[in-house]
Amino acid sequence: MSFKKITIVGVGLIGGSVGLACKKNGIAESITGFGRTSAHLEKALELGAIDSYELELSQAVNNADLVLLSTPMGTIFEQLPHIIPHLKPGAVLTDVGSTKTRLIEAAEELMPQGVYFVGGHPIAGRESSGVEAALANLFCGAKTILTPTTATNNDALVRVKAFWEQIGSQVVLMDAEQHDRTLAVISHLPHMVAYALVNAVAELDNHDNQLIALSAGGFRDFTRIASSDAVMWRDICLSNSQAIAGVIDRFQQVLDRLKQHIKSGDAQGLQKEFEAARRVKQKL
Amino acid sequence: MSFKKITIVGVGLIGGSVGLACKKNGIAESITGFGRTSAHLEKALELGAIDSYELELSQAVNNADLVLLSTPMGTIFEQLPHIIPHLKPGAVLTDVGSTKTRLIEAAEELMPQGVYFVGGHPIAGRESSGVEAALANLFCGAKTILTPTTATNNDALVRVKAFWEQIGSQVVLMDAEQHDRTLAVISHLPHMVAYALVNAVAELDNHDNQLIALSAGGFRDFTRIASSDAVMWRDICLSNSQAIAGVIDRFQQVLDRLKQHIKSGDAQGLQKEFEAARRVKQKL
Numbered sequence: 060m061s062f063k064k065i066t067i068v069g070v071g072l073i074g075g076s077v078g079l080a081c082k083k084n085g086i087a088e089s090i091t092g093f094g095r096t097s098a099h100l101e102k103a104l105e106l107g108a109i110d111s112y113e114l115e116l117s118q119a120v121n122n123a124d125l126v127l128l129s130t131p132m133g134t135i136f137e138q139l140p141h142i143i144p145h146l147k148p149g150a151v152l153t154d155v156g157s158t159k160t161r162l163i164e165a166a167e168e169l170m171p172q173g174v175y176f177v178g179g180h181p182i183a184g185r186e187s188s189g190v191e192a193a194l195a196n197l198f199c200g201a202k203t204i205l206t207p208t209t210a211t212n213n214d215a216l217v218r219v220k221a222f223w224e225q226i227g228s229q230v231v232l233m234d235a236e237q238h239d240r241t242l243a244v245i246s247h248l249p250h251m252v253a254y255a256l257v258n259a260v261a262e263l264d265n266h267d268n269q270l271i272a273l274s275a276g277g278f279r280d281f282t283r284i285a286s287s288d289a290v291m292w293r294d295i296c297l298s299n300s301q302a303i304a305g306v307i308d309r310f311q312q313v314l315d316r317l318k319q320h321i322k323s324g325d326a327q328g329l330q331k332e333f334e335a336a337r338r339v340k341q342k343l
Numbered sequence: 344m345s346f347k348k349i350t351i352v353g354v355g356l357i358g359g360s361v362g363l364a365c366k367k368n369g370i371a372e373s374i375t376g377f378g379r380t381s382a383h384l385e386k387a388l389e390l391g392a393i394d395s396y397e398l399e400l401s402q403a404v405n406n407a408d409l410v411l412l413s414t415p416m417g418t419i420f421e422q423l424p425h426i427i428p429h430l431k432p433g434a435v436l437t438d439v440g441s442t443k444t445r446l447i448e449a450a451e452e453l454m455p456q457g458v459y460f461v462g463g464h465p466i467a468g469r470e471s472s473g474v475e476a477a478l479a480n481l482f483c484g485a486k487t488i489l490t491p492t493t494a495t496n497n498d499a500l501v502r503v504k505a506f507w508e509q510i511g512s513q514v515v516l517m518d519a520e521q522h523d524r525t526l527a528v529i530s531h532l533p534h535m536v537a538y539a540l541v542n543a544v545a546e547l548d549n550h551d552n553q554l555i556a557l558s559a560g561g562f563r564d565f566t567r568i569a570s571s572d573a574v575m576w577r578d579i580c581l582s583n584s585q586a587i588a589g590v591i592d593r594f595q596q597v598l599d600r601l602k603q604h605i606k607s608g609d610a611q612g613l614q615k616e617f618e619a620a621r622r623v624k625q626k627l
Contacts, residue, residue, distance in 0.1 A: 182559045202557060231557070244547050244554050249540060249561040251605075255598040256536050257620040263528050263593060270528050271626065273486060273515070275466045277533040277568045282624040284561045289617035296605045296613050307602045309547060311595065314539040318591045321535075321580045329580050333573035336541040340570040342555065343563065 061222060066091045066123040068116070068138060069130030070103040072185060073155050075193030077127060078108030080226035083195045093119035103190045117145040125222065128154035132294035135162060139169055146174040151215045153177045153222075157242060157291070158299040159206045159235040167210050175215035178206040178235060180242070181228060188288050199227030206235040243302035247295060248310055251303065253284035254292070345370050345506060350407040352377045352400070352422060353414035354387040356469060357439050359477030361411055362392030364510035367479045377403035387474045401429040409506065412438035416578035419446060423453055430458040435499045437461045437506075441526060441575070442583040443490045443519040451494050459499035462490040462519060464526070465512060472572050483511035490519040527586035531579060532594060535587065537568035538576075 065087040067074040074092070081087050092109035093116055094100045100112035113119035120126050120142050128135050128142075135156055143166075146152060152174065156162050159178045166176040183201040185192050203223040207216050220230045233241070260278060264270040271278075296303060320328035349371040351358045358376070365371050376393035377400055378384045384396035397403035404410050404426050412419050412426075419440055427450075430436060436458065440446050443462045450460040467485040469476050487507040491500050504514045517525070544562060548554040555562075580587060604612035 182557060184560060201559070204557075231553075241554055241557060244544055245558040245562050248544070249565055251601055252536055252540050252565075252598070253561065254617055254620045255601050256533060256594060257623050258601075258616060259590075259594040259597040260528055260532070261619065261623045262597065263590065269515075270525055271623065273466060273488075273525060274529040274627075275485070276468060277537065278529050279627065280564050280568060281533055281536075282620070282627060284564060285617075285620035286624040287617075289614050289621060292617050293610055293613045297608055297610060300605050300608060304602055304606050306543075306547065307598065307605070310540060310543040311598065313543040313546065314536070314591065314595065317535055317539050317542075318588055321584050321591070322588050324581055324584060326577055326581060329577045330573050332542060333538055333569075333571075333576050335545065336538045336566070336569035337573060339541050339545045339555065340566040343558075343566060 061086050061218070061225065062124040063088045064091060064123045065089075065125045065127065066093060066120050067109065068093045068119065068126065068128050068142070069134070070094055070100060070108060070190050071129065072188045072190070072192045073181065073183070074127065074129035075103055075106065075108040075190035076183075076195065076197035077129065077155075077226065078103065079106070079193055079195035080198060082107060084225050086222065086225055087125075091119055091123065099190055106190060106193065108190055108193055116141045120145050122147055123150055126150065126152045128152070128156065131288070131291045132156050132158060132162065132298045133290070136165060139165055143169045143171070143174070148173045150174045151177065151218060153179045153219050155179060155181055157246070157295045159238045161298050163206065163208060163235050167208065175212040177211060177215050177219040179219060179223070180204045180206070180238065181223065186283060186286065196227060198223065201228050202231050203228040204231050204233050204238050206233055206238050208235065239299050240302050243299055243306045247299060247303045248306045250284060250287065250292060251307060252310065253281045256281050257285040345502070345509065346408040347372045348375065348407045349373075349409045349411065350375045350377060350404050351393065352403065352410065352412050352426070353418070354378055354384060354392060354474050355413065356472045356474070356476045357465065357467070357481075358411065358413035359387055359390065359392040359474035360467075360479065360481035361413065361439075361510065362387065363390070363477055363479035364482060366391060368509050370506065370509055371409075375403055375407065383474055390474060390477065392474055392477055400425045404429050406431055407434055410434065410436045412436070412440065415572070415575045416440050416442060416446065416582045417574070420449060423449055427453045427455070427458070432457045434458045435461065435502055437463045437503050439463060439465055441530070441579045443522045445582050447490060447492060447519050451492065459496040461495055461499050461503040463503060463507070464488045464490070464522065465507065470567060470570065480511060482507065485512050486515050487512040488515050488517050488522050490517055490522050492519065523583050524586050527583055527590045531583060531587045532590045534568060534571065534576060535591060536594065537565045540565050541569040
């Protein structure tokens, strides 16, 4: 057993999948879940993602060897001051938040001597959310980014790295700012573009109800991407606003270039753009 | 048999699927394919999408009762003058082109008395292209838009409508300009946005090769949408430039609004945008 007691704060898709994966791989003696109401926690218990639960945060993290924060970013910020004072000496606190710089600053400021914070982010997910969608193998083959700082305890980092590897993930170490810039490009920007596209089409459709009914392939993929949890994405935007706004600017420049080719009837320019995009898929 | 001889000009994914569907449903006595080189046509023959082929356009359409144009838009414009003079009296000419207004103008100007043009567009496709990807049931449950004008012969329209229905499609009649505006929104805009996003990410990645390697879900869906045939999309852009540029403008306004919410940290505005997009998926 790597840890005697693991506490999962927020037992949804990610937290629940971590619980199932830990149970499957025999990583903890016991897994405690925390949530605001008992309904979801009863479901998590029934699905075998946790062994017990608490509705009081200080009770939930009491005596835990590893505490995993997997609520939306905004909630993590609110919960930190109610968790950290109750951690036992030697406890490791980690998270699965989609942005890292601001969270690490907040956590490191609050952490006393002898308890350790390691920022983390598994690049894994599903369309569906909630513990009902949790999977024991969600992290198998997925990458998990850990973002140590100069203040990070090395033993704690090694233990958190081993933890993710034991549940099937490949761990990548990265500076928190680099993580946030990287995710802004590969995840946050695509989601912002999908949300804007779906809303633009819906607004254009107000004048012509046939549009969405006639839609096929391409547009329907966008609606799937743009149906991710609204609160989670709100919090990601608030906590990584500068990087996201910056990559939206860059995207807008590329779209403007394409629009100019269309307006000027530049056949060669258009074909070049489309062929370049096709090559990216071939690289994957 | 609805038609004695059907000629399919361009036996790729769509043309090949029409051939397979016609054979499966016993719609023609014989199906002739036309292409520029024999390699693809031999493949189409082998797959059973056509019964024979010709490398000379006038020969291919000679004595045909129905001629289906399924080459990229730019090629259709070049082929029209080499097809129309060789059509027999009573022949019906139709197409599967993704934009309609300019093609219909060109076709109607060239059509002599006694042969009939009906513009069409099946809303169906696959990621893969070429006759190897053709499916007999590609049009089952898909919508096909026909765009009659005041010059369209009604009997020809009825026959083309029955043709698409016999191979499983639901036919929607629409004005050509309305078709082009509609497709600009539900198909051309999503593709332009996907192409621009994939190219923007690739350009940002020049400074950091880890990016695309770390990408998951969302971005990979975009690369799939943005790997459609470059020549086909070049021609769609050239033949529907005004409508596409117009909807890109509208999209840019919505993305700008979202970017402003991000820059100003407007939590409520962000959540409202994301929830609105989620509702669109629920409507589908």
